[in-house]
Amino acid sequence: MRKLLGKNQRPCVLSHRDSLSVRVSAKGTITWQYRCRVGGKQVIISLGRYPGLSIQRSARLHTSFSKLDKPRQRPTPRT
Structure with missing residues (x-):
């Protein structure tokens, strides 16, 4: 990833x-992202920038x- 840092390029x-995943901006900024579904809709959460x-x-x-993303299941009663 260090090779991508700070270089002008196409966003990807x-x-x-x-x-x-990581998002690389046109100016070479690298941002960590987490993708999940909330209420059936996809949500992208930015975690922070690389190398920080x-x-x-x-x-x-x-x-x-x-x-946190996994649906919670009810505990089964013990008999």
């Missing part, structure tokens, strides 16, 4: 894993958000 979105937000930290944030 690159997938990292699952619903985690590292790959490891964005992966931890992705894990935290994905736990």
Whole structure:
């Protein structure tokens, strides 16, 4: 990703894993994004900019958000 940082280029979105991706702007700004569905509609949440937000930290944030994203199931009663 360091090669993309700060270079003038065409904007694009690159997938990292699952619903985690990076958006590269025309000026070379790299922004981490998390994609999820809320109420049946797709939502894109910006997590932060690279290199301020590292790959490891964005992966931890992705894990935290994905736990919140899953529908909650009712606990089954024990008999």
